[in-house]
Amino acid sequence: MTTSISNISQEINQIISDSKSIPAKLTEQERINRFLDGINDLRAKLVQRIEIIQKLDELFSKLTWFDLQNQEEEELMKNVISKSLTFHAKSIKNFVALKESFWKDKICREEISGYKNALDDFEESIYEVNEIFFKLRKDSEFNDLVRSL
Amino acid sequence: MIVFVTEEFLSELKLISKDKSHSNCESFLIDSIFNKSIDEIKNIGTKRLGGQADKNPFLRKRIGSENYGKSSGYRLYFWLFIVEENVFLLFIHPKTGRRSASNITIEKQKDLVKTFKEYRNTNRFLEVELDDEKSRIVFSKTKKKILD
Numbered sequence: 001m002t003t004s005i006s007n008i009s010q011e012i013n014q015i016i017s018d019s020k021s022i023p024a025k026l027t028e029q030e031r032i033n034r035f036l037d038g039i040n041d042l043r044a045k046l047v048q049r050i051e052i053i054q055k056l057d058e059l060f061s062k063l064t065w066f067d068l069q070n071q072e073e074e075e076l077m078k079n080v081i082s083k084s085l086t087f088h089a090k091s092i093k094n095f096v097a098l099k100e101s102f103w104k105d106k107i108c109r110e111e112i113s114g115y116k117n118a119l120d121d122f123e124e125s126i127y128e129v130n131e132i133f134f135k136l137r138k139d140s141e142f143n144d145l146v147r148s149l
Numbered sequence: 150m151i152v153f154v155t156e157e158f159l160s161e162l163k164l165i166s167k168d169k170s171h172s173n174c175e176s177f178l179i180d181s182i183f184n185k186s187i188d189e190i191k192n193i194g195t196k197r198l199g200g201q202a203d204k205n206p207f208l209r210k211r212i213g214s215e216n217y218g219k220s221s222g223y224r225l226y227f228w229l230f231i232v233e234e235n236v237f238l239l240f241i242h243p244k245t246g247r248r249s250a251s252n253i254t255i256e257k258q259k260d261l262v263k264t265f266k267e268y269r270n271t272n273r274f275l276e277v278e279l280d281d282e283k284s285r286i287v288f289s290k291t292k293k294k295i296l297d
Contacts, residue, residue: 064197067202145262146207
């Protein structure tokens with residue numbers, strides 16, 4: 001074995017000499033990068049959230065192409081409406097928190113507005129579906145009129 | 150596809166379009182109805198209020214609210230006769246602004262069915278189409294623009 005104490009010592013010294021402590025503070029550039037990464041991450045999450053709400057809205061439109069056939073389906077519909085209203089209320093609180101945190105700094109304003117618009121459309125759909133199934137289609141005059149066409 | 154309107158629909162459309170913030174109403178109508186197939190009309194943001202889903206549904210459709218962050222568009226009420234490919238436009242209102250409504254009442258929706266029936270029985274519907282440039286809606290009979 002050709003390795004000597006001297007060689008190993010040299011290697012140790014080299015490693016120690018090359019090794020730098022991790023700075024306890026971020027550089028300005030690192031701070032900026034992290035901040036920008038955070039904004040991009042927030043933007044992506046908002047876009048994804050908007051897409052989810054738009055999907056829910058689309059599914060609510062699809063529901064109206066069916067008729068309730070029995071009591072079981074009525075209960076199912078009431079349940080989905082109730083759960084959706086709860087989801088909407090939670091999402092509105094989430095929107096308010098996001099707006100409070102980011103609006104004044106002009107961060108992701110377009111996406112935050114989009115989130116609110118998607119929620120408004122979804123809320124409209126929930127109430128509309130409720131009205132269609134449990135008021136309009138149960139209205140005997142409306143049904144007689146439609147049947148008479 | 151043939152599109153028909155009532156006098157009430159025309160009157161509402163004129164009143165809405167007078168407002169500068171709703172001057173885009175006609176172009177949204179063209180994009181959402183005239184430039185779409187029956188399937189697209191049915192399947193994009195359209196709810197069935199009543200009628201038979203596969204034959205002649207009575208519908209409510211959101212138009213002009215595709216871009217988030219923009220205005221909330223308009224709500225359009227119409228009957229669709231799928232086999233005949235006829236669209237009967239009955240009522241429109243903006244979601245925001247002076248002539249807005251979050252929704253029309255059940256009584257109003259029943260009135261729209263009555264109007265549809267009356268117009269159909271008395272053959273009063275007015276046929277409309279796009280002009281040669283496909284940018285304006287005109288009466289099929291006279292080729293006069295529905296909005297001056």
